[in-house]
Amino acid sequence: MSERLAAVCARELVSQARKNGQIWCLDGDLADSYGATQFADALPERFIMSGIAEQNMVSMAAGMAACGLRPWLFSFAAFLVYRAADQVRVCLSQTGLPVTLVGSHAGGCGGRNGKTHQSIGDLAVMGTMAGIDIWTPCDPLDVFHAMDAAAQASRPSYIRTPRDPCESLSGTAGDLRWLTDPSDYVLACSGLSAHWAMEARRAVADVGINLSVLHVGRFQPLPRSLPMLISSAKRWYVVEDHLRTGGLDDRISQVIGRHANAWFGWPTGWTGGSGSSSELRESCLLGSQQIAGTIAADVRGVA
Amino acid sequence: MLQPSNPHVWGTDSLAGQVRAKRIRRRVVELIHATGEGHYGGSLSMVDILCVLFSRFVDRERGDRFILSKGHGAPGYYATLVEFGILAERTLEGYGGFGAALQGHPDMTLNTAIDFSTGSLGQGLSAALGMAIALAQTPARSWVLLGDGECQEGQVWEACMLAARLERGNLIAIVDANGHQEYGFRRRGEAVQPVLNLAEKWRAFGWQVAEVDGHDHLQLTEALNDFSRFRLSPGVVIANTVKGRGSALLEADPDRFHCGRLTACEFREVMEELQ
Numbered sequence: 001m002s003e004r005l006a007a008v009c010a011r012e013l014v015s016q017a018r019k020n021g022q023i024w025c026l027d028g029d030l031a032d033s034y035g036a037t038q039f040a041d042a043l044p045e046r047f048i049m050s051g052i053a054e055q056n057m058v059s060m061a062a063g064m065a066a067c068g069l070r071p072w073l074f075s076f077a078a079f080l081v082y083r084a085a086d087q088v089r090v091c092l093s094q095t096g097l098p099v100t101l102v103g104s105h106a107g108g109c110g111g112r113n114g115k116t117h118q119s120i121g122d123l124a125v126m127g128t129m130a131g132i133d134i135w136t137p138c139d140p141l142d143v144f145h146a147m148d149a150a151a152q153a154s155r156p157s158y159i160r161t162p163r164d165p166c167e168s169l170s171g172t173a174g175d176l177r178w179l180t181d182p183s184d185y186v187l188a189c190s191g192l193s194a195h196w197a198m199e200a201r202r203a204v205a206d207v208g209i210n211l212s213v214l215h216v217g218r219f220q221p222l223p224r225s226l227p228m229l230i231s232s233a234k235r236w237y238v239v240e241d242h243l244r245t246g247g248l249d250d251r252i253s254q255v256i257g258r259h260a261n262a263w264f265g266w267p268t269g270w271t272g273g274s275g276s277s278s279e280l281r282e283s284c285l286l287g288s289q290q291i292a293g294t295i296a297a298d299v300r301g302v303a
Numbered sequence: 304m305l306q307p308s309n310p311h312v313w314g315t316d317s318l319a320g321q322v323r324a325k326r327i328r329r330r331v332v333e334l335i336h337a338t339g340e341g342h343y344g345g346s347l348s349m350v351d352i353l354c355v356l357f358s359r360f361v362d363r364e365r366g367d368r369f370i371l372s373k374g375h376g377a378p379g380y381y382a383t384l385v386e387f388g389i390l391a392e393r394t395l396e397g398y399g400g401f402g403a404a405l406q407g408h409p410d411m412t413l414n415t416a417i418d419f420s421t422g423s424l425g426q427g428l429s430a431a432l433g434m435a436i437a438l439a440q441t442p443a444r445s446w447v448l449l450g451d452g453e454c455q456e457g458q459v460w461e462a463c464m465l466a467a468r469l470e471r472g473n474l475i476a477i478v479d480a481n482g483h484q485e486y487g488f489r490r491r492g493e494a495v496q497p498v499l500n501l502a503e504k505w506r507a508f509g510w511q512v513a514e515v516d517g518h519d520h521l522q523l524t525e526a527l528n529d530f531s532r533f534r535l536s537p538g539v540v541i542a543n544t545v546k547g548r549g550s551a552l553l554e555a556d557p558d559r560f561h562c563g564r565l566t567a568c569e570f571r572e573v574m575e576e577l578q
Binding site: 016048050051053056057058059061062063064065066067068069086087088089091094095096201206 | 368370410411412418419420421422423425426427429430431432433434435436437438445457458461462464468469527
């Protein structure tokens, strides 16, 4: 079963909030778009419809956290990260207050909403915010893992979730997660792109290539074991629902000193657009066959 | 007879308050002059407001929170905290310098006496609203001091609108309306107020509004005392002040002393005025 991950998060938050009276849910008037209505229905006394005013919502949550509450904020990633960037910088990053941002409809697959609602550079922005943990779950298991970690942390967190519903993948949830058995050829991914990676794996398997898929669920700070796993691969690739600047490949290269053998993501200079996820992906060479073709050519070239 | 919100801090008469305010002003001028330059005007305009707030209203033992949203007034804030024994005087040493105990703008991570970090204008009212929500089931109150120039920030009005909708009567704002900002708007060469019809704007957003002389301790006390009683609506005091209050030299040039420097000779002159 596929489900929007922000909806999974909202439902789980109700369970956590029933056990922890400090948890509140704040929404930027989009609750019905990603399922935060579940919290509003279950615990209305701890739900604040904050209006279409993301800057106030972020600073207000910081004030609540300064008095011991644990606010969780829901909105579209584009509005939380870009509209309220200064509030995130001053009220969360610089104070370290434990506020959790849940950005839904993140990345480039925004359907008919178009470019204003896409956030293809949000990881780059949030990645400059010191002291904020960034989570990029790919399925419900990962959401639970990120939520547990955010709930236990005494610092701010950002959980990035896509608009496209996501089905469960294999493997054990964690900061870093093998979605397949490891092999010599590794495709690293984060968030929604894990599903694109699994499609590409199936496509290259048809031509005899065993491509393993490694999911990075904790984007900031990167898991310590990631460089070792990447470095031990014969060839490695990155697919991400983000621009290259400030994205997964960029972050990994800062650690290990080199970029992926091939990279797949939203192209530099692209400002976004409307369309189905498959249309948008294929127009930007992110279709599973396109990814598989490039990887297969790379593997054959090396061999 | 005014009834205090907290009787145990009541008892500072107006004369004693004025003496305290003058002492705070001297400390502000010494503090800024020692660092070279800084926000004389906006620090001095709010001293009487802070003096009344901390002598009679902000009760930290009760759990009250205070946010200086106009963070550039930090010297006035720090000097007031020292005056009321909330900050040790030694923490002022080297203020704003590398490794100092206090930053140029309030930083809550450096000292527990500072309830929230500010400096990027327009965010303090939102944080104070969050605190008012968190303190709703307690007798504590959330206090926030804004500048009138700061009220140009859209976020102020986002918070203003939501606070009234949430009926947060334990949230009390004061606007230090000194009538100036850094560069400022001008009409035919004359400076005009940063935000026109300020009281009407707050009233239109659903707040209880009082407008007072921001240097008159009794007027401030009366207005704040009124808002300290239980209410469903948040309250704001528009405190009309003079930028650089306390020194004729500083009051005469609000543009230069928004963030300026005193010569050694001027410093002596100002300190004599504040004796």
